[in-house]
Amino acid sequence: MSAKTSSYEEKMKKSLASLEGDLATIRAGRANPHVLDRITVEAYGTEMPINQVGNISTPEARMILISPYDASTLKNIEKAINMSDLGINPTNDGKVIRLVFPELTEERRKSLTKDVKKKGEDNKVAIRNIRRDAMDAFKKQQKASEITEDELKNLEDEVQKLTDKYIGEIDKAIENKNKEIMSI
Numbered sequence: 001m002s003a004k005t006s007s008y009e010e011k012m013k014k015s016l017a018s019l020e021g022d023l024a025t026i027r028a029g030r031a032n033p034h035v036l037d038r039i040t041v042e043a044y045g046t047e048m049p050i051n052q053v054g055n056i057s058t059p060e061a062r063m064i065l066i067s068p069y070d071a072s073t074l075k076n077i078e079k080a081i082n083m084s085d086l087g088i089n090p091t092n093d094g095k096v097i098r099l100v101f102p103e104l105t106e107e108r109r110k111s112l113t114k115d116v117k118k119k120g121e122d123n124k125v126a127i128r129n130i131r132r133d134a135m136d137a138f139k140k141q142q143k144a145s146e147i148t149e150d151e152l153k154n155l156e157d158e159v160q161k162l163t164d165k166y167i168g169e170i171d172k173a174i175e176n177k178n179k180e181i182m183s184i
Contacts, residue, residue: 005158008134012127012166019123019170023177026112030180031064031101033057041080043073053077054097064099071095104181113178120174124167131163 024034033056040047050056054068054077068074077097081090090097104112135156142152 002155002158004138004155005134005162008130008159009162011130012162015123015126015130016166016169016173019119020173022119023116023173026116026177026181031058031060031062031099033064035086036064036066036081039080039084039086041073041076043070043076050077050080062101062103064101066090066097066099067095068097109181112181116174116177116181120170123170127163127166127170131159134159 021037024032025037026035033051036050036056039050041050041053042048043053050066053070053073054066057065057067059065066077068077074092074094074097078090078092081088081097081099086099088099088101090099138147138152138155138159141147142149147155
């Protein structure tokens with residue numbers, strides 16, 4: 001890749017990383033500690049990510065166990081989980097918090113796959129917008145006689161190859177997440 005296209009490739013990488021982060025927070029049938037990534041807990045006078053106030057583990061396929069480092073944060077962790085959009089009621093035994101994930105219904109699985117596809121489509125649009133911005137910038141450079149017409153064609157080809165590569169990666173990520181959701 002040329003230096004002229006590397007900044008656009010960085011933007012495409014960030015878009016893909018954003019999608020992968022979003023997909024990690026969608027819960028499939030298994031308990032995945034990443035579903036807690038967006039939850040913050042009030043502790044020591046500030047909002048902190050839940051993974052900084054306790055140890056998060058998955059002792060069973062459908063359970064997450066949160067062991068707070070400081071017992072005084074237990075109630076706040078429980079409150080933060082209840083306030084989140086996780087949709088799971090935590091059980092607190094005074095020492096640890098357990099989150100038990102119910103089996104997903106077929107209807108819920110189909111709904112989740114639609115959400116995943118929508119997130120994927122949104123990211124594809126973002127990639128295409130990056131391509132459009134790159135093409136516009138290269139055409140301006142060519143009009144200003146900063147690059148030749150041959151260079152313009154080569155740069156456009158490079159950006160198109162990058163676009164195809166990242167759209168393919170998005171498709172792969174969506175397909176994998178949907179397989180994970182639909183597997184029982």
